[in-house]
Amino acid sequence: MRKLTAAPYLVWMAVFIVVPLIVVAYFAFFDGGHFTLDYVASVSQYSNIFIRSIWLAAIATVICLIIAYPIAMILSDMDTSFQGTMLMIVMLPMWMNFLLRTYAWMTILGNNGILNQIFGFFGLGPFKLLNTQGAVVLGMVYNYLPYMILPIYSVMMKIDKSVLEAAQDLGCSRIHVIFRVVLPLSLPGVMSGITMVFVPAISTFIISRMLGGGGNLLIGDLIEMQFLGNSYNPNLGAAISLVLMVIILLIMTIMNQFDTDDDKVLM
Numbered sequence: 001m002r003k004l005t006a007a008p009y010l011v012w013m014a015v016f017i018v019v020p021l022i023v024v025a026y027f028a029f030f031d032g033g034h035f036t037l038d039y040v041a042s043v044s045q046y047s048n049i050f051i052r053s054i055w056l057a058a059i060a061t062v063i064c065l066i067i068a069y070p071i072a073m074i075l076s077d078m079d080t081s082f083q084g085t086m087l088m089i090v091m092l093p094m095w096m097n098f099l100l101r102t103y104a105w106m107t108i109l110g111n112n113g114i115l116n117q118i119f120g121f122f123g124l125g126p127f128k129l130l131n132t133q134g135a136v137v138l139g140m141v142y143n144y145l146p147y148m149i150l151p152i153y154s155v156m157m158k159i160d161k162s163v164l165e166a167a168q169d170l171g172c173s174r175i176h177v178i179f180r181v182v183l184p185l186s187l188p189g190v191m192s193g194i195t196m197v198f199v200p201a202i203s204t205f206i207i208s209r210m211l212g213g214g215g216n217l218l219i220g221d222l223i224e225m226q227f228l229g230n231s232y233n234p235n236l237g238a239a240i241s242l243v244l245m246v247i248i249l250l251i252m253t254i255m256n257q258f259d260t261d262d263d264k265v266l267m
Contacts, residue, residue, distance in 0.1 A: 024245075027238035039239035046222060046240065050247070053219040056133060057201035060140035061148075064197050065190065067141070068148035072189075073182070075149075076156035087153075090146055102139055102210050109135050109211070131213030139207040144200060148193035155189030156182070195255050199248055219244050 028039055075086055093101060108114045109129040119125035129135060159182065167181045168174075205220025212218075219240065226237025 021245075024238045024241050027235050028242045031235055039235045040242070042236060043239050043243050049217055049219060049222055050243075052133075052216070053202050054247075056137055056218070057140070057198050060137045060144065060201050061194055061198045063137070063141050064145050064148040065194065068145060068152055068193060069186075069190070072149050072152035072156055072186075073178075075153050076159075090149055093142070094146055098143065099206065101143060102207055105135070105139055105142065106130060106210055109138075130211065131215065133212065133216055135211040136208050136216055136218075139211045140197075140201045140204065143207065144197045147196040147200075151192035151196065152186055152189040155186050155192075159185050191255050195252055198251065202248065203244060 029035055029037070031039070071090070075083060075090075078086060106113075110116070111126050111128070111130070113129070115129060116126040119127060163185075164177055164181060167177045172180065202218075203220045205218060205224050208216055208218040208221055223237050223240050223244070225231055226233045226240065
């Protein structure tokens with residue numbers, strides 16, 4: 001019976017995951033039916049773009065964690081009657097189209113945008129805010145912040161409040177309770193949030209194109225150029241995609257080493 005119920009999921013995985021991966025691997029290692037490593041080897045010439053993508057994604061992930069952790073803590077301490085409303089506010093930006101959200105930041109950060117108009121009111125600027133790496137990081141943080149908040153919040157909600165009370169009864173201050181009790185117990189949510197933010201951030205291309213301009217190319221932009229740009233080269237695009245998948249898998253493997261089962265943590 002279990003096999004029958006699992007059959008649709010196995011078919012879905014085969015059609016939409018396994019087959020595309022095989023196609024990507026074929027284009028990366030075969031050219032006209034002949035095996036070659038040239039395309040994979042040529043990926044090394046774009047190492048600066050890989051480094052930039054990893055660096056900006058890491059910065060955005062750290063900023064998301066710094067912002068999301070206290071928000072998740074505040075949400076978990078709220079009365080249950082308010083938590084639903086606050087969670088809806090956190091999720092509200094995600095109800096809007098991703099492209100429209102990014103366009104809004106172009107309006108805010110432009111030379112004649114809202115921020116520069118505010119600076120101009122105080123006799124400052126205009127500052128170059130758009131088409132910078134900072135704008136790209138800002139776009140990543142804004143779009144992916146909920147993916148950091150939600151897993152941390154869900155883990156914090158499972159923490160037994162009596163454990164925190166016991167720590168305070170034993171003489172722990174509020175700061176010590178946070179760093180010695182709450183933080184270790186919430187580590188699985190932190191690791192999940194880091195993965196959920198870092199993976200899409202490192203492979204994004206819309207944010208970098210719209211907010212970063214042509215001078216802040218990321219891996220996603222490079223892959224898109226190989227399939228849709230003037231330098232049409234699906235073999236090289238597939239090779240870059242394959243290398244990116246390997247990098248992401250390595251990072252996820254490292255993150256899983258720090259992750260633990262929720263039940264084990266809460267025991």
